[in-house]
Amino acid sequence: MKMFIQNIVSMVLVLSAINAAAQHEHHQPAQVQAPKTIKPVEKKTEAAKTAEGKTVVYHLYVNDTLVNYTGKARKAIAINGSIPAPALHFTEGDTAEIHVHNLMKMETSIHWHGLIVPNQYDGVPYLTTAPIKAGQTHIYKFPLVQNGTYWYHSHTELQEQSGMYGALIIHKRNEPAMKEHTIVLSDWTNEKPAEVHRRLHNATDWYAIKKKSTQDYGQAIKEGYLKTKFVNEWKRMLAMDVSDVYYDKLFINGHDSTAQTGFKAGEKIKLRIINGSASTYFWLNFAGGKLEVVANDGKDVEPVQVDRMIIAVSETYDVIVQLPENKSFEFLATAEDRTKSASLWLGDGVKVNAKPLPRLKYFEGMMMMNGMMKMNGDMDDMGMNMSNQVMDMNMVMYPEISGQPEHKHKKEPEKALEHIVTLNYGMLRATEKTNLPDAPTKVLHFELTGNMNRYVWSINNKTVSETDKILIKKGENVKIVMTNNTMMRHPMHLHGHFFRVLNGQGDYAPLKNVLDIMPMETDTLEFAATESGDWFFHCHILYHMMSGMGRIFSYENAAPNDGIPANVVLTNPEKAIRKIYKDDRALHFMANVGLESNGSDGEAMLNNTRYRLQTEWRIGTNKMMGYESESHFGRYIGKMQFLMPYVGWDMRYRMVNGEPGKANTKDNRQVFCAGIEYMLPLLIRADARIDSKGKLRFQLMREDVAITSRLRLNFMVNSDKEYMAGFRYIITKYMALSTHYDSDMGFGAGIALNY
Known part of the structure; x- marks a missing residue:
């Protein structure tokens, strides 16, 4: 009878949630309401009773929705009709049973951030857990062996940005x-x-x-x-x-x-x-x-x-x-x-x-970075030994701390606030000893690398897809010495483990699963390898992770899930890992098209972490009648990717004084070419090439010189005696007013479209 009542309660909860989700689909675009409280179903098995724990059941319904936060309706993803998703509450010692129902037309996933769970429930699709396909339900069931404040979110593509995140609280037994x-x-x-x-x-x-x-x-x-x-x-x-x-x-x-x-x-x-x-x-x-x-x-x-x-x-x-x-x-x-x-x-x-x-104070920050950056793009710590956020190099940018005038021309400096106590990791001290067990130690050195110019983020100059899994052994300790050689902070998250942050607190070093490492810092963390399977380690800035800043730790001497049935959907590991690698191998398209009174010129580009396919063109209607098009395929070389060898082709046909240009000249040719592009100081691109007719060409160009916030300068000159200079005034993210003078096309004005 008791089991019958429990089943009825579960069915009512499921039907109620489905009905609510269905009704939500018919609402007019509006701001999603604050998180709704959902009452979990509690079940006690005989084993759970013995352990004084219970099985707590939640049903989560993932669906597309519309929101209106700024007066414009936009697509989003909600869980049980709510953004953020409903807060899930448990007590330490409970067993969580969470049914995730995917009502969308695309696959999804849920990662339980910070939770120590069996590998198959960690929720990274194609790495630990099967993706939840459209219309499917996935059941996560795991014991809760900890307490504290955690959260859950999608680990599929960029869904987290669209609203798939919520709180997960595990209360102490005697809170x-x-x-x-x-x-x-x-x-x-x-x-x-x-x-x-x-x-x-x-x-x-x-x-x-x-x-x-x-x-x-x-x-x-x-x-x-x-x-x-x-x-x-x-x-x-x-x-x-x-x-x-x-x-x-x-x-x-x-x-x-x-x-x-x-x-x-x-x-x-x-x-x-x-x-x-x-x-x-x-x-x-x-x-x-x-x-x-x-x-x-x-x-x-x-x-x-x-x-x-x-x-x-x-x-x-x-x-x-x-x-x-x-x-x-x-x-x-x-x-x-x-x-x-x-x-x-x-x-x-x-x-x-x-x-x-x-x-x-951005220019104060720029001055600081100028002093720390070498010409090759590496950071120069000038002999400093910084760690654990104890020295915030960005402090020069904070007026409330520095008290420096906003402008150099300002006579009276702003008054700084004195004795502002700001938290840093050096202040964190665990409430009990956190020493690792005596065991062999594997030491790894990670250098966080990348650059903003091409938005490439990596570890040791390699993305996830460019490296093998890092093999570790169950029973050993792993120590990571991590240096941030970029200009950005990176919150590095380890799945399925807590690590000690060596912050000067000795035996009481704090345990964490996210380490915020600042530019120029070197931090050391260590953890006991107590699990099995594959575990993700990555920057938690979503766009950095998707660009490749991460690694996969893989246990080499432990049976998958230590006796827990393997995820039968992930039966093809080669195909699954290609899905993981697909993220940072993604291609990104861009195009610029000028429509001016003297014709049209433009550029289209398809690029990823290492490769670029580019084509540019000019079509004249004034001084130059005809067309020209040049295309290159190249690979970026080096940590900062200043160098790019390429191959390509050059096609052009131009009328000169009303007559076709002579063959095999700059006015009439169809040739293959090979060359090298290199980023010079002042962000000037130098290009040296030779074509299949043996002709050499050297070119210098710079785009997007910020004269003012919206006014930009472009210029180009090459050894074929071609030159160009022009201005753009940015109106929207997709359009600008433009004007330029071209040695072949003459003067023109119009608009430039940007995608």
Whole structure:
């Protein structure tokens, strides 16, 4: 009878959720509501009763939806009709049984971030777990052997950016009585995530324009940093930035401003904070006073009080705050680039605002990076030994710390805030010893590599698809010495394990599963190899991971899942691994087309991490009657990819004084060619080639010189006595006004279309 009742309850829950999902499909485009509370079904087996645990069952329905956060309806992905997805609550010792129903027309997946689970339930499609195909249901069932604040998200393509993320809380068996509130931070773009990824790979400046952070020559002159700008480009660097993407909205639990009432003066509140964003770091501060950090990545630490902290992409923190008065105090989460923020108001009554963070001093950051960057693109640490965020090199960009004037011409410097205590990893101390067992140690050296010019991210200059799996043995310890040789922070996440961060706390080194490593830092982490199967290690900035910054650890001496039945869908490992490698091998298309009074010129390009297929053309209607087209296929060489050998062909037919040009000249030829393109200082591309007729040509060109935020200069000159110079004024991300003079086509003006 008892089992019958339990089955009826389960059926009612499933039918109710399906009906809700179906009704949601017929709603008009509107903002998705705040996370809904779903009541789990609890089942107790005899074994569970003995262990004082229970089986907690959730049903998650994944479906496409429409949202409207900015006045424009956009496609998104919701779980049970909610973005963020519903928070899942368990108690340590429970068994989780989670039924994921894919109602979409594409495959999906769920990764349980930070959870120690059997390998087949880790949720990385084609690596540990079968993808959940359209219309299918996948059941995850695993014991919960830990407690703390965690989260879950899709690990399929770019679905996480579209809304597939939610909180997962595992309570202690004897949780101390305290009010608590879960915060899920996230970012939202009205662009399709695939379009964001494509634009990043094509080095568009549109996001910098939207952020007002182009650091153009006009701004450099105005603020007294012309030399800094010149040196920056002399060292072949793009403008300084601390994040990649411009976001339309930042959210706390699906809202840019939300409130939690019912708290009184003197009460302490535990905030379970999860950074579920795709690529945004958040600064956190509280109008009511200090932040008391008591846990990180689900693991308790000795309490430490700070004025503010930064939370990396995918990290979690437990923080205790206290209301000093019976008012409503702002908990403020600000993007690292300080373009936007989201607020949570705690308490009732008059609102007390947190102090907003001022605009970054980009040229100060550029000056700092100029001093740290070598001409070959490597970082020069100048003898510094930095680790664990103890020295934040970006501090020169923070007006509230540096107190430096915004402009060099400004006479009175801004007043700096004194004694701001900022959290760093060196402050984290575990509440109990975390020493690894005595065992042989495998030492690995990882150098985080890549460049913003082509948006390539790698480890030891190789992407996931360019390397073999790293073999480790069950029973050994693994130590990773990791150096960040890029200009970006990277939140490196290890699946299925906790690692110790060697931060000077000795036996009490904190346990984490995400390490935020800053530029120029060298950090050391170590973990006990206690599992089996394959486990992903990757940067958790979504677009960095998809571009190749990761590795796969593979246990070589343990049976798959140690007796747990293998995932029968992954029976073809060769085919499965090709699916994994497909991510960073993806091709990205771009095109520029000029439509001007003297004709049309343009360029189209298809590129990936190492290769580029490019074609350019000119069609004259004024001074030059005719056409020319030149195409190249090449491979980028070197860590910074300054060098590209190529092969190609050149076809042209032009009328000169009303007559066809002579054959085998620059006016009339069809030839094959081979050459080398090299990036010179000032981002000038030098091109030397020889064609099948034995003719040599040398060419210099530069595109997109930022005169002002939207005004750009292009120029080209070569040994065939051809030359060109022109301007573009950017109107939208796809269109610009343009004008240029071409030695063959003459002067023209019109528009330029960009994709």
